[in-house]
Amino acid sequence: MTDAAGGGPGARRGAPLVFGAGLAQGLVLVCFPAAASVLTSPAGYALSATQYGFMFAPQVVLAIAGAALTPVLARRWSLRGVLGLGLAANLAAMLLMVASLGVAPSALAYVLLLAATGCLGVGFGTCVSSLSQFAAALKAGAENRNVLVLNVMLGLGTALAPVLVALLLPDWWILPLLVSAGLVVLLVATARVRLDPGAPAPAAGAAAPRPRLPRRFWWYVAAVVLYGVCETLFGNWSTLYLSGERQLPTAVASAALAAFWACVTLGRVIVAILPARIPVPAVYVVLPFLIAGASLAVASASTSVAAVLAYAAAGLACSAMLPLSVSFGEREFARWGSTSSGELIAGYQVGYGIAAFGAAPLLAATGLPLGAVYVVGAIAALALAVTALTISRGRALRAAPFLTTGTKES
The missing domain is CATH 1.20.1250.20 (MFS general substrate transporter like domains)
Structure with missing residues (x-):
């Protein structure tokens, strides 16, 4: 199988994976803010404004940690392994979000939401860092265009999430389930499709x-x-x-x-x-x-x-x-x-x-x-x-x- 760089068969297989993962990351990122009315409604999770705001604290801390650790993990596992970790963390975030609905409103539901946003932080930090490198390496001479397309797919996901939540209400939980199914497909593709992260930096x-x-x-x-x-x-x-x-x-x-x-x-x-x-x-x-x-x-x-x-x-x-x-x-x-x-x-x-x-x-x-x-x-x-x-x-x-x-x- 050829590398995903240079426009060969690997690039044709790698591009849908990279851009699809970008779309999924955008959807996951905005799922929580898009569901804010449910999270704060007395008929939903009954979170206060303070609880809602603090819910994003694990996301921020772990997103910074995930981005910072990406080079270290890439040297130990490979950059494809880092992408797999990010996709798995995003999958865990969506499943925890759905699981929290079964015990809402309660303290346990809030704990599950905190764990979910923490997983989202890991997923965001590692996925965005690795996807940017993979997108730039998809085809020689088209680095800027491919990074732009990746950002467009991320943006498309963030724009679609609130629309889909509104369309699915009151069954909003269908969205994280659908995103979870997509993430499983992406994880399988990550294990099967060869991705080239580009030339490594010189050792000196x-x-x-x-x-x-x-x-x-x-x-x-x-x-x-x-x-x-x-x-x-x-x-x-x-x-x-x-x-x-x-x-x-x-x-x-x-x-x-x-x-x-x-x-x-x-x-x-x-x-x-x-x-x-x-x-x-x-x-x-x-x-x-x-x-x-x-x-x-x-x-x-x-x-x-x-x-x-x-x-x-x-x-x-x-x-x-x-x-x-x-x-x-x-x-x-x-x-x-x-x-x-x-x-x-x-x-x-x-x-x-x-x-x-x-x-x-x-x-x-x-x-x-x-x-x-x-x-x-x-x-x-x-x-x-x-x-x-x-x-x-x-x-x-x-x-x-x-x-x-x-x-x-x-």
Whole structure:
């Protein structure tokens, strides 16, 4: 059997596996936020806002650990083994989620949900790290395009999850069961299909000590942390905000969440195909201001149409912020290799954690309504604008103002 790189038979077999796993990862990732109305309903799991937010703590911690351990596990098992671990962890997350329904509402159900989000963290950290490498190695000369397709499939999964939950209600548990079946197929395919992770780094380079990351790098870290806060306020709290505080139908809340994730994906594609005459760093500086405006629009949305449009605008505004931060960081700190991108993904997870389980204690301490977190999100977006402006003034970006991924070099 030939390798999956280079466009041979292995590539034809490997591409459906890689992109299918990306779609599955997106579905798993948003299953929990998409089911927020069930998780917090007295007729469902009866979780408080604080319990709901804290439910994501294991996910954040283990996602960071999973991403950090991927290189270590790949050397010990192979990168395909890491992907198999991630898929198995995602499968466990879905099965635990379904199992929790049988004992809800109870303390045991909450324990099962915590275990499920912990498994999701392991799955996300290991799958995303390994899939990115496999996608880039599918075909020589098409690395950027294949990574873009992988991100589109991830985005498609995140957009589909809330729509499917809304369509399946009250039998929402069918979705994690269907995803579980898909994950079993992917696990079998992972054991049978040969995947090529690309050429390993030279041994001499791996043994050489890396220089210490400069102080300027922490502007990038600040950017991804702030972005993680903004994105998670939209992605994790939308259903509770719209169906609980705004009293809009659950279907509308699901549509708004789906619109957010769909527009995140659409925006990334748009930025990736921007004409070469448009300087991408300029787009990077504008996006935080758009995020701030979208946050205020969400905070004031009181009708179904306004809510869906506000979240769609938020998705477009958020879309390219994280990929551009990572791409710019990899360009400016190329000699640090994967260290820089790994640190940035970890920073994003920190921001995710702050918003996922920090919003409820903030509201409890201040007595503010849930909509107020989007005003906080607007403030975070303005702080993000400052970091983006500082990053865009770097010499490395001024010298080469166009991305190599998706846009033409000038």
